[in-house]
Amino acid sequence: MLKHLACVVGARPNFMKMAPLLRALAAYAHVRPVLIHTGQHYDENLSDVFFDELGMKRPEVCLEVGSGKHGAQTARVLERMEEVLEQGPPGGGRYDRLVVVGDVNSTMAAALAAVKLGVPVAHVEAGLRSFDRTMPEEINRIVTDSIADMLFVSEPQGMENLRREGHAEEHLHLVGNVMIDTLLWLLPKAKARDTLARHGLRPAQYGVVTLHRPANVDCPQTLGRLLDVLHEASRQLRLVFPVHPRTRQRIERFGLSERLNGGGVLLLPPLGYLDFLALTSQAHLIVTDSGGLQEESTVLGIPCLTARPNTERPVTVEQGTSTLVGSDPEQLRVQLEAILAGRYKSGTCPALWDGQAAGRIARVLAG
Numbered sequence: 577m578l579k580h581l582a583c584v585v586g587a588r589p590n591f592m593k594m595a596p597l598l599r600a601l602a603a604y605a606h607v608r609p610v611l612i613h614t615g616q617h618y619d620e621n622l623s624d625v626f627f628d629e630l631g632m633k634r635p636e637v638c639l640e641v642g643s644g645k646h647g648a649q650t651a652r653v654l655e656r657m658e659e660v661l662e663q664g665p666p667g668g669g670r671y672d673r674l675v676v677v678g679d680v681n682s683t684m685a686a687a688l689a690a691v692k693l694g695v696p697v698a699h700v701e702a703g704l705r706s707f708d709r710t711m712p713e714e715i716n717r718i719v720t721d722s723i724a725d726m727l728f729v730s731e732p733q734g735m736e737n738l739r740r741e742g743h744a745e746e747h748l749h750l751v752g753n754v755m756i757d758t759l760l761w762l763l764p765k766a767k768a769r770d771t772l773a774r775h776g777l778r779p780a781q782y783g784v785v786t787l788h789r790p791a792n793v794d795c796p797q798t799l800g801r802l803l804d805v806l807h808e809a810s811r812q813l814r815l816v817f818p819v820h821p822r823t824r825q826r827i828e829r830f831g832l833s834e835r836l837n838g839g840g841v842l843l844l845p846p847l848g849y850l851d852f853l854a855l856t857s858q859a860h861l862i863v864t865d866s867g868g869l870q871e872e873s874t875v876l877g878i879p880c881l882t883a884r885p886n887t888e889r890p891v892t893v894e895q896g897t898s899t900l901v902g903s904d905p906e907q908l909r910v911q912l913e914a915i916l917a918g919r920y921k922s923g924t925c926p927a928l929w930d931g932q933a934a935g936r937i938a939r940v941l942a943g
């Protein structure tokens with residue numbers, strides 16, 4: 577019996593999670609994945625470039641929801657996804673299951689549309705909890721998990737969280753981390769690129785910065801203080817900062833651009849996957865508020881200062897190379913100094929982050 581899977585992506589961090597899964601599913605002739613892009617991210621450098629670099633087929637369905645307030649964006653995905661699911665897969669039949677990854681608005685909205693139509697939901701990267709309900713992603717995670725009946729989990733704490741929330745054991749699968757499948761697959765290709773030379777950088781002689789979370793970039797004082805510390809640190813170590821469109825808008829609107837002048841901070845537009853991995857994998861340190869980068873730096877063994885008060889990925893702090901510094905400039909300064917002075921912990925790679933997670937998931941989805 578054929579199995580039709582509606583596989584949904586929407587925003588940048590979804591692409592590297594879905595790509596290995598589609599490759600793994602190709603081993604099962606009776607499984608027909610249909611790739612659906614909500615269009616939450618639509619810029620060339622936040623979306624298109626990833627399809628080429630990750631070797632992913634172009635989406636068969638695009639919902640073109642675009643940007644907007646959370647309610648409006650979520651509502652557009654919900655409305656358009658409902659229609660797509662009702663129409664069924666191209667070529668006829670019905671969808672047997674919806675597969676979503678991560679925790680962006682598209683993840684939650686697509687899952688909600690499906691479950692209302694009786695299409696069961698599989699969630700990849702289930703069970704992560706920051707216990708901070710002011711984060712939009714936390715709400716997306718809680719809602720998505722609560723309506724999914726196949727929960728694929730990347731770290732042991734996620735299993736505990738889902739058990740505590742009352743999920744039945746047969747719905748839970750500890751499979752490892754699909755994003756790391758992509759990282760390990762593309763690392764040699766990324767390192768072979770001339771990315772560092774193009775930006776005048778040498779291995780281990782620069783740091784990488786990314787910031788885009790509302791808690792860090794939406795308040796002028798918070799963002800200004802973080803930029804000041806980075807500017808100061810950049811006198812000792814050059815810092816490369818690919819700037820998310822949201823952050824660029826805020827820097828401009830708050831008149832903070834000149835705060836970065838004259839130091840060693842190199843501002844870049846958002847990068848594709850391979851250029852970004854080339855940079856992170858050879859960096860001396862990373863400063864970020866991204867969820868995925870905490871995990872990637874742990875696998876790469878690169879010190880990572882996470883500009884958040886909490887994390888839904890505790891294994892990256894307990895076992896990996898990440899340290900939480902919140903939005904506190906002083907904490908960031910102290911930890912930057914520790915790394916530069918060679919006084920920083922080293923980490924180990926979590927179990928099952930071995931490049932084979934997608935294969936484990938595909939086996940369950942195909943069964």
Ligand code: UD1
Nearest residue numbers: 587588589616617618619622643644680681712713821822
């Ligand atoms: C989204 C996710 C976040 C993820 C991040 C990765 C949610 C709630 N947030 O945040 O979890 O870490 O993606 O990048 O889903 N914009 C563009 N071009 C685009 C898309 C967005 O310029 O292609 C601008 C728009 O002005 C938009 C803003 O960025 O208003 C924010 O985009 P949005 O998709 O709402 O959230 P992100 O901050 O990207």
